[in-house]
Amino acid sequence: MKCTICGDVAAINMPQHRLRLCEAHLQEWVPRMAQRAIDKYGLFTRDERILVAVSGGKDSLSLWDILIRLGYETEGLYIHLGIDHEGYSDESEERVRAFSRAHDDAPFRVVNLEETYGQGIPTLAHDRRRSRPCSVCGLVKRHIMNRVAYEGGYGAIATGHNLDDEAAVLLQNTLHWQAGYLRRQAPLLPASHPRLARKVKPLVHLYERETAAYALVCGLDYIEEECPYSADATTILYKELLSRLEGRSPGAKMQFYLQFLQAKGQGLFAGGAEAEPPLNECTRCGQPTSAEGLCAFCRLWEPRE
Amino acid sequence: MKCTICGDVAAINMPQHRLRLCEAHLQEWVPRMAQRAIDKYGLFTRDERILVAVSGGKDSLSLWDILIRLGYETEGLYIHLGIDHEGYSDESEERVRAFSRAHDDAPFRVVNLEETYGQGIPTLAHDRRRSRPCSVCGLVKRHIMNRVAYEGGYGAIATGHNLDDEAAVLLQNTLHWQAGYLRRQAPLLPASHPRLARKVKPLVHLYERETAAYALVCGLDYIEEECPYSADATTILYKELLSRLEGRSPGAKMQFYLQFLQAKGQGLFAGGAEAEPPLNECTRCGQPTSAEGLCAFCRLWEPRE
Numbered sequence: 098m099k100c101t102i103c104g105d106v107a108a109i110n111m112p113q114h115r116l117r118l119c120e121a122h123l124q125e126w127v128p129r130m131a132q133r134a135i136d137k138y139g140l141f142t143r144d145e146r147i148l149v150a151v152s153g154g155k156d157s158l159s160l161w162d163i164l165i166r167l168g169y170e171t172e173g174l175y176i177h178l179g180i181d182h183e184g185y186s187d188e189s190e191e192r193v194r195a196f197s198r199a200h201d202d203a204p205f206r207v208v209n210l211e212e213t214y215g216q217g218i219p220t221l222a223h224d225r226r227r228s229r230p231c232s233v234c235g236l237v238k239r240h241i242m243n244r245v246a247y248e249g250g251y252g253a254i255a256t257g258h259n260l261d262d263e264a265a266v267l268l269q270n271t272l273h274w275q276a277g278y279l280r281r282q283a284p285l286l287p288a289s290h291p292r293l294a295r296k297v298k299p300l301v302h303l304y305e306r307e308t309a310a311y312a313l314v315c316g317l318d319y320i321e322e323e324c325p326y327s328a329d330a331t332t333i334l335y336k337e338l339l340s341r342l343e344g345r346s347p348g349a350k351m352q353f354y355l356q357f358l359q360a361k362g363q364g365l366f367a368g369g370a371e372a373e374p375p376l377n378e379c380t381r382c383g384q385p386t387s388a389e390g391l392c393a394f395c396r397l398w399e400p401r402e
Numbered sequence: 403m404k405c406t407i408c409g410d411v412a413a414i415n416m417p418q419h420r421l422r423l424c425e426a427h428l429q430e431w432v433p434r435m436a437q438r439a440i441d442k443y444g445l446f447t448r449d450e451r452i453l454v455a456v457s458g459g460k461d462s463l464s465l466w467d468i469l470i471r472l473g474y475e476t477e478g479l480y481i482h483l484g485i486d487h488e489g490y491s492d493e494s495e496e497r498v499r500a501f502s503r504a505h506d507d508a509p510f511r512v513v514n515l516e517e518t519y520g521q522g523i524p525t526l527a528h529d530r531r532r533s534r535p536c537s538v539c540g541l542v543k544r545h546i547m548n549r550v551a552y553e554g555g556y557g558a559i560a561t562g563h564n565l566d567d568e569a570a571v572l573l574q575n576t577l578h579w580q581a582g583y584l585r586r587q588a589p590l591l592p593a594s595h596p597r598l599a600r601k602v603k604p605l606v607h608l609y610e611r612e613t614a615a616y617a618l619v620c621g622l623d624y625i626e627e628e629c630p631y632s633a634d635a636t637t638i639l640y641k642e643l644l645s646r647l648e649g650r651s652p653g654a655k656m657q658f659y660l661q662f663l664q665a666k667g668q669g670l671f672a673g674g675a676e677a678e679p680p681l682n683e684c685t686r687c688g689q690p691t692s693a694e695g696l697c698a699f700c701r702l703w704e705p706r707e
Contacts, residue, residue, distance in 0.1 A: 271576050274664070338646060345635075356578060359579070364673040365579065367672075368669040
């Protein structure tokens with residue numbers, strides 16, 4: 098198998114693009130795909146400082162690497178969730194530190210849940226009697242990302258969601274016809290309030306296997322373990338179903354997602370939208386909330402009976 | 403396994419309904435589900451005469467049986483497509499005749515393509531250089547159904563599409579975000595012109611295995627072979643993917659379809675619709691067409707160079 102561009106040994110075959118690339122050309126092509134998404138969806142400009150949400154995994158570290166290569170001004174944000182299982186959170190933080198060292202001490206900050214708020218996700222979820230901690234975890238991460246972005250004056254928060262992630266979420270939203278989610282799902286979630294940052298996903302055009310290959314050929318040392326709580330059988334099934342379609346018809350996954358964005362752009366979901374509820378400010382942290390009084394994040398830390 | 407209603411030996415287990423039914427209760431339940439769909443979507447009234455499109459297969463013969471049991475005034479319409487492979491069209495017609503005999507000589511009519519128009523589907527598609535005859539066949543059947551319904555003054559044309567059929571088409575339309583198809587897909591397709599009959603699908607709430615079980619316990623003698631041209635790998639794959647979802651979460655297929663209808667009813671697809679093209683009348687047959695001059699059906703029979 099030979100690189101379509103130079104004829105060298107190819108490192109990856111991408112039938113959906115009718116393209117095979119060697120290591121060197123993959124390292125050029127992936128950032129170009131990200132740049133194309135940044136431009137196409139107007140994710141951010143070169144004047145803005147970008148907060149990159151990094152977990153220590155292949156997608157977020159690839160994203161950070163790509164944005165640095167493309168010359169954007171970035172800072173990493175690692176949220177230490179206090180997940181002890183096989184040292185998951187500590188190990189992940191170490192990968193972020195190693196990435197920074199390997200990239201001319203790229204700036205990053207760590208928010209450690211236990212140190213800052215007194216509890217990590219496992220005990221927090223347990224105390225709040227949640228059977229699975231994922232919803233609490235999502236809430237906590239959103240709050241912290243918004244706070245750090247606001248306090249640091251960042252233009253946008255960039256996350257490493259890839260095409261497989263987005264297509265699986267889209268399939269889930271579609272199978273249940275979640276109108277609100279379908280209307281919102283996009284590579285760019287605008288800031289609906291001065292204290293909520295714009296959220297952007299520069300890797301939405303890249304398949305998971307492409308970001309994985311990129312991380313590999315760039316020698317990024319990422320954490321391979323999935324979060325011990327993330328064994329979400331539903332998402333795995335959706336990804337598997339989409340892979341079946343992809344196997345039969347290369348590009349099917351990409352078309353599903355891109356044609357969705359296109360149809361939405363042409364107004365497919367424009368009808369019947371309900372008005373957004375008015376936003377109040379949380380009486381403790383000041384972040385906008387649809388609740389009265391405390392926001393959902395601040396309520397998490399309230400004493401229980 | 404026992405019937406949920408009477409405790410007799412159950413003939414079918416329907417986990418999505420948390421229901422197991424014996425033969426006798428299945429024969430009551432299936433027509434009730436069809437009646438519910440007729441009422442819910444306002445498919446037709448008891449004053450209307452219904453033209454039932456029958457192919458000789460389990461779905462359309464079950465539909466005809468159900469509508470007769472429910473006391474509707476029906477006539478069967480069998481279109482003999484001239485498919486010779488293992489006597490497919492002749493065999494199918496024989497099942498329709500046998501059904502009629504077994505149902506107090508229920509009225510039906512046959513339109514034989516070769517006799518009426520001079521050619522059956524296989525040679526017609528071949529002469530028109532279509533690699534697969536299905537699109538020609540669909541066009542021909544729609545034209546004939548509309549013509550017979552118009553000439554006979556029928557209120558609606560009923561077809562045997564079941565939930566599996568509709569869910570598979572929906573998945574296909576969704577994976578490609580076919581806005582026009584998504585807006586139109588429904589148990590009732592209104593008559594957009596006096597010469598085009600309303601199309602209705604009373605079996606949309608019933609799974610394929612439920613209509614199959616119904617046909618079996620009612621002793622309907624249907625043709626088990628699929629049309630020799632119908633080996634559509636894509637539809638089979640979509641049905642398989644939906645069955646995977648159903649297996650993991652009973653009712654998933656039904657929810658996918660019903661929540662789609664609900665979301666549409668709430669205006670999800672109401673935005674961005676393009677105006678329908680104005681309809682002309684075909685200069686030969688008089689049926690409405692978006693073309694100038696001859697409609698697509700009449701053009702089929704024009705001499706070729």
